[in-house]
Amino acid sequence: MLKHTALRTRQLRQAYDLMRAYFGHLQWWPGETPFEVCVGAILTQNTAWTNVEKALHQLKQAKALDPRKMYALPPAELAELIRPAGYFNIKTKRLRAFLKVLIEDFEGSLTKLMHGPTPLVRERLLAVNGIGPETADSMLLYASTHLSFVIDAYTKRIFSRHGWCAEDITYHDLQTICVNTLSQKAPDEQLDYWQDYHAQLVMIGKDYCRPKNPRCDTCPLQCLLPGKH
Ligand code: SF4
Structure with missing residues (x-):
């Protein structure tokens, strides 16, 4: 079931804290220039x-x-x-x-x-x-300093499994949710926050939130699953 906006906002912000505590800052994207x-x-x-x-x-x-x-x-x-x-x-x-x-x-x-x-x-x-x-x-x-939240298949899968969005949500609508929810930082912190937020989601998507057999038992976002909080 989709979550109420206030609960979703709280959980999405908490999700970053949990991932960040688990993986550390990821210093993304890999590229010298x-x-x-x-x-x-x-x-x-x-x-x-x-x-x-x-x-x-x-x-x-x-x-x-x-x-x-x-x-x-x-x-x-x-x-x-x-x-x-x-x-x-x-x-x-x-x-x-x-x-x-x-x-x-x-x-x-x-x-x-x-x-x-x-x-x-x-x-x-x-x-x-x-x-x-x-x-x-x-x-x-x-590659620049534009605040443009990146959505990918991992984002959609993680968010829909947690009830933060519908499975068939569009790129634009999911980006709007992220922008509206995750714009709470001071201007000098916002860019790094969005860069690292997406990087953290990629780590979760790659190693835990697989299409089949997600590894929820050891995933840092386990406590945010529906019914776990
Ligand atoms: S707990 Fe982790 S692996 Fe399980 S659904 Fe959530 S993000 Fe995916």
Whole structure:
């Protein structure tokens, strides 16, 4: 059963405290530069992060982790470098679509591409072929300083199992719940809070809240399950 808004707010804030106490601060997203974060956000679509790491490693070895250098690569060469991330032909097209906008419209400067009010920059990213809401929000939140809460399949599964949202909730509606509920921090803490909140949910989703046989018995969010409080 879906929870009353006040109870859900209390539990969602408590959920962070429980995860944070359990995992510590996660220092996410893995990436040495904002550009690497953006490339990783595209490469991680439909694949595990371990595969993305291999592709990023190959890009670094080829000294191609730079907007202009990457855009100058023949597409077949880029596809070969990112092959470990899977769907490498589609992802090559997506990377090149992103690079085209970055280089041709913003002089290759991520700072310029990310400049402006969050809704405007978000629309800019969503207009790039192959960048959907999750990828755009990941770029906004982790490669820049835009407050754009990231929703993914883990978020939806964890939230619906706890009665915090319906199973078939849309990306937009679940993001609205998170924004309305988790905006209580001081301005200088808010960005880190949302970055780390999503990272904590990914840890829970990967290691505990699996599609089948969730490991509730040892999960730090067990005390927030319906009927446990
Ligand atoms: S594993 Fe169980 S306790 Fe943990 S988030 Fe999923 S449903 Fe909740």
